[in-house]
Amino acid sequence: MSGLGYYPGCSLSGSASEYDRSLRAVAGQLGVELREIPEWVCCGATSAHAIDHNAALCLAADTLAKARRAGLTEVLAPCAMCYQRLAVVAHELKQNPGIATALDEAPGLENIKPLSVLAWLNNGVSDALQAKVTRSLTGLKVACYYGCLLVRPPKITGIQQVEAPRQMEQLVTLLGGQPVRWSMATECCGASFALSQKSTVLRQGRQIYDAARKVGADVFCLACPMCHANLDMRQGEMGIPAEAQLPVIYLTQLIGWAMGLDATTLGLDKHFVPTAGAFAKEKS
Amino acid sequence: MTTVSQTLANLVHQRTGTRPLDCYQCGRCAAGCPQNVPGEMDISPTRIMRLLQGETAFPEKAVEYARQALTAETPWLCAGCQACTTRCPQGVDIAGAMDVLRQEGLKRRMTATTKRVRDIQALHRTFLNSALRHGRIHELFLVIGYKLRTGHLFQDAALGPAMMAKGKLHLLPGKSADTSRVKTAVERLKTP
Ligand code: SF4
Ligand code: SF4
Numbered sequence: 001m002s003g004l005g006y007y008p009g010c011s012l013s014g015s016a017s018e019y020d021r022s023l024r025a026v027a028g029q030l031g032v033e034l035r036e037i038p039e040w041v042c043c044g045a046t047s048a049h050a051i052d053h054n055a056a057l058c059l060a061a062d063t064l065a066k067a068r069r070a071g072l073t074e075v076l077a078p079c080a081m082c083y084q085r086l087a088v089v090a091h092e093l094k095q096n097p098g099i100a101t102a103l104d105e106a107p108g109l110e111n112i113k114p115l116s117v118l119a120w121l122n123n124g125v126s127d128a129l130q131a132k133v134t135r136s137l138t139g140l141k142v143a144c145y146y147g148c149l150l151v152r153p154p155k156i157t158g159i160q161q162v163e164a165p166r167q168m169e170q171l172v173t174l175l176g177g178q179p180v181r182w183s184m185a186t187e188c189c190g191a192s193f194a195l196s197q198k199s200t201v202l203r204q205g206r207q208i209y210d211a212a213r214k215v216g217a218d219v220f221c222l223a224c225p226m227c228h229a230n231l232d233m234r235q236g237e238m239g240i241p242a243e244a245q246l247p248v249i250y251l252t253q254l255i256g257w258a259m260g261l262d263a264t265t266l267g268l269d270k271h272f273v274p275t276a277g278a279f280a281k282e283k284s
Numbered sequence: 285m286t287t288v289s290q291t292l293a294n295l296v297h298q299r300t301g302t303r304p305l306d307c308y309q310c311g312r313c314a315a316g317c318p319q320n321v322p323g324e325m326d327i328s329p330t331r332i333m334r335l336l337q338g339e340t341a342f343p344e345k346a347v348e349y350a351r352q353a354l355t356a357e358t359p360w361l362c363a364g365c366q367a368c369t370t371r372c373p374q375g376v377d378i379a380g381a382m383d384v385l386r387q388e389g390l391k392r393r394m395t396a397t398t399k400r401v402r403d404i405q406a407l408h409r410t411f412l413n414s415a416l417r418h419g420r421i422h423e424l425f426l427v428i429g430y431k432l433r434t435g436h437l438f439q440d441a442a443l444g445p446a447m448m449a450k451g452k453l454h455l456l457p458g459k460s461a462d463t464s465r466v467k468t469a470v471e472r473l474k475t476p
Contacts, residue, residue: 010421013458015447039461041419046364047411050386053299054473055412058466095301102469152366153379162370188318188365195430196407197400198439200363204318233443270450 005072016225018267060089080224084149086114136176143217144168191226300380304336313368359385419461
């Protein structure tokens with residue numbers, strides 16, 4: 001197989017473009033060829049499975065079918081939500097062959113494997129990654145924030161220590177950063193209610209912020225565009241004064257920085273909470 | 285009127301492979317639920333499981349228990365975080381049951397009707413319609429569509445321009461993708 005299937009999804013094609021950019025830059029450094037799935041469709045996110053079971057199944061299955069047609073066997077889905085939807089449906093395809101039939105697809109779609117960004121970086125390329133670190137993050141205290149869908153439910157994600165995962169911490173350590181121990185790493189930020197039920201995202205966001213702040217974190221590191229939008233755009237609304245706000249950095253931006261890539265390439269200038277201060281610290 | 289042939293508990297079993305009857309009411313799902321707090325869910329996820337058990341155990345009151353579960357705000361205020369399903373010692377897929385309750389509630393026209401529940405339903409509808417029509421979500425159109433449906437025209441009004449300034453919100457839609465196969469498949473699965 002040449003190249004890794006790539007499913008950017010809607011967020012990375014829109015408001016989370018810096019996650020897309022930084023991921024492509026990091027893949028380039030690692031010599032991984034990303035092949036975007038032709039004509040991929042939206043995974044349906046929270047809304048499809050909330051109100052229409054069949055639509056949720058067919059949307060994600062269609063993308064897996066398009067990956068197979070392009071000769072791909074693994075699909076990297078950096079967005080935690082997209083990853084979880086693809087993984088749920090890949091699992092469902094095993095029990096329910098009717099889905100492939102309804103799409104006029106031959107059996108075997110379930111063999112297309114969705115990969116989370118953590119699975120990709122930890123299992124496939126971590127040695128190559130270590131070799132590329134030129135700018136250590138020494139002294140940077142990082143709150144690794146998984147949120148929900150990168151890890152849950154373990155039946156789908158295959159994550160072992162689901163209440164206290166270590167995959168992101170391992171990567172941050174490899175970059176020379178210092179992961180903090182904190183209590184909210186896998187709590188929900190309420191992202192599915194960002195538009196429709198704001199009380200939820202402000203309450204959850206504030207609790208997550210307070211927990212990170214309490215243990216002296218300098219930055220959040222995460223891998224979900226919904227978590228990013230909530231934590232990066234709404235700290236002001238959560239009542240946190242500008243000088244106390246914590247930068248919210250995508251895992252791939254952190255890695256790219258440690259590889260010596262510049263802030264603009266990584267989209268570090270696109271955030272609401274300025275990120276420059278966090279990296280200034282590590283230089284001194 | 286459509287007759288209700290399936291119990292909710294059976295549907296949950298079919299969809300998730302797990303049974304509400306296995307729940308022993310330990311309360312762990314409620315304890316770890318981010319939305320089971322004052323001002324959010326009206327009844328706890330544990331209580332939802334109890335209602336589904338009642339629906340099975342007491343046929344004479346099944347309709348009433350089902351109504352209570354469907355018309356609670358709880359399924360709609362569930363964030364889908366999967367904490368409950370992950371932690372249930374009995375292996376019950378509570379988050380999967382919430383999906384079934386939302387879908388069945390809409391099908392039977394029996395859901396909570398509070399303003400916030402209608403807002404949440406409007407968002408899901410806007411999102412799914414947009415995904416099925418265009419194949420991809422254009423965030424600005426999603427927000428506009430939602431605001432038009434709900435009348436929340438000024439909520440987060442300041443965020444839009446700020447996002448645009450950061451290059452995070454695009455005026456024009458990007459690529460769309462063909463969804464004809466998906467739409468056909470959804471229709472086929474509807475009529476087995
Ligand atoms: S965690 Fe499981 S067994 Fe305990 S109350 Fe919830 S559904 Fe029932
Ligand atoms: S999935 Fe829903 S019910 Fe379960 S813990 Fe999360 S918010 Fe609560």
